[in-house]
Amino acid sequence: MKFNKKNEIIIIIIIMLIIVCLIYYLLxxxxxxxxxINTKNNNNNKNKINSSEEIINNEEVIKEPSGKCNTANDIVxxxxxxxxxxxxxxxxxxxxxxxxFIQKCRSDxxxxxxxxxxLKLYGGQFIMDKCxxxxxxxxxxxxxxxxxxxxxxxxxxxxxxxNIICSLANTNTAEEKCxxxxxxxxxxxxxxxxxxxxxxxxxxxxxxxxxxxxYTGKPIKKTKVDYYIKK
Numbered sequence: 001m002k003f004n005k006k007n008e009i010i011i012i013i014i015i016m017l018i019i020v021c022l023i024y025y026l027l028x029x030x031x032x033x034x035x036x037i038n039t040k041n042n043n044n045n046k047n048k049i050n051s052s053e054e055i056i057n058n059e060e061v062i063k064e065p066s067g068k069c070n071t072a073n074d075i076v077x078x079x080x081x082x083x084x085x086x087x088x089x090x091x092x093x094x095x096x097x098x099x100x101f102i103q104k105c106r107s108d109x110x111x112x113x114x115x116x117x118x119l120k121l122y123g124g125q126f127i128m129d130k131c132x133x134x135x136x137x138x139x140x141x142x143x144x145x146x147x148x149x150x151x152x153x154x155x156x157x158x159x160x161x162x163n164i165i166c167s168l169a170n171t172n173t174a175e176e177k178c179x180x181x182x183x184x185x186x187x188x189x190x191x192x193x194x195x196x197x198x199x200x201x202x203x204x205x206x207x208x209x210x211x212x213x214x215y216t217g218k219p220i221k222k223t224k225v226d227y228y229i230k231k
Contacts, residue, residue, distance in 0.1 A: 062124030064132070073168075073177055075184075079105050079139035095166040095181055095201065101145075105138035147183045151231055158227035159192060160206035167200045174199045182230060194225040205229055 067081035073092045078085040079102045086097040096102065112131035119127055165188060168174045178199035182188040185201065193199040208223070 062128050064128065073171065073173065075099060075102065075142050075181075076139050078102060079142065080136050082106060092168055092171060092177070095168055095177075098166065099181065100185060100187065101142055102139075105135055108138055109135040142184070145184050147180050149179060151183055152179075152228040153231055155226040155228050156207075157223050157225065158206075158208050159194070159223040159225035160202065160208055160227075163189075163202045163204040163206055165201040165203050167198065169198045171197050171199075173197075179228075182228070188230065190227060190229045192225050192227045194223075 064083050066087075067084040069077065069081050069085035069088060071077045073096065075096055078096045078099075082097070082102065086093060109131055112134055113127060115127055165185070168177055171177060174197040175193045178191040178193060178201060182191040182201055187203050188201050190202040190205050191199055192202070
């Protein structure tokens with residue numbers, strides 16, 4: 001079979017078209033393959049993110065139990081059942097919940113919970129139980145702290161209105177409680193007690209200035225408040 005020049009040109013054109021189509025197909029296949037790989041990688045990354053979110057969600061689900069506040073003014077009870085005791089309205093709340101001893105245990109408790117490695121290995125409930133037990137052991141030693149009236153000078157009549165840390169109002173055991181709290185707070189320098197069972201804790205010592213009446217010479221300001229300064 002003989003090919004004339006015209007037939008040869010047609011055959012060359014057909015071959016070139018086939019090559020172009022093949023190249024076009026290969027290029028499209030490459031793009032499809034690349035996109036498919038990227039999609040799989042994105043899905044894998046998304047699954048990893050979802051897994052991390054599930055861990056975070058699980059950590060959020062395991063919440064600290066609210067507990068039960070058994071007393072109105074017991075530091076150890078407030079320390080162990082912080083969630084419950086310090087969420088309720090109470091005249092002792094500020095003096096107890098913000099007590100440095102409780103705050104130290106609370107800080108240790110929150111640090112204990114922040115443990116991603118143990119969270120992955122054992123789960124949120126394990127960590128919560130472990131940290132609650134650790135917090136309990138932190139709180140109980142408060143009962144062993146030294147509390148004595150000998151740590152204070154003899155009371156004077158003084159009722160300053162500044163440098164107050166906190167107050168206990170209408171509390172039956174206010175005098176004893178303020179003695180205790182000022183003993184166990186390093187920042188407490190003095191406390192006062194007055195009738196109707198109210199007392200204040202102070203972070204600095206302030207002595208009232210009592211002016212004299214120009215006509216009688218007697219003090220203008222009188223107070224029945226006993227003021228105890230830490231030695």
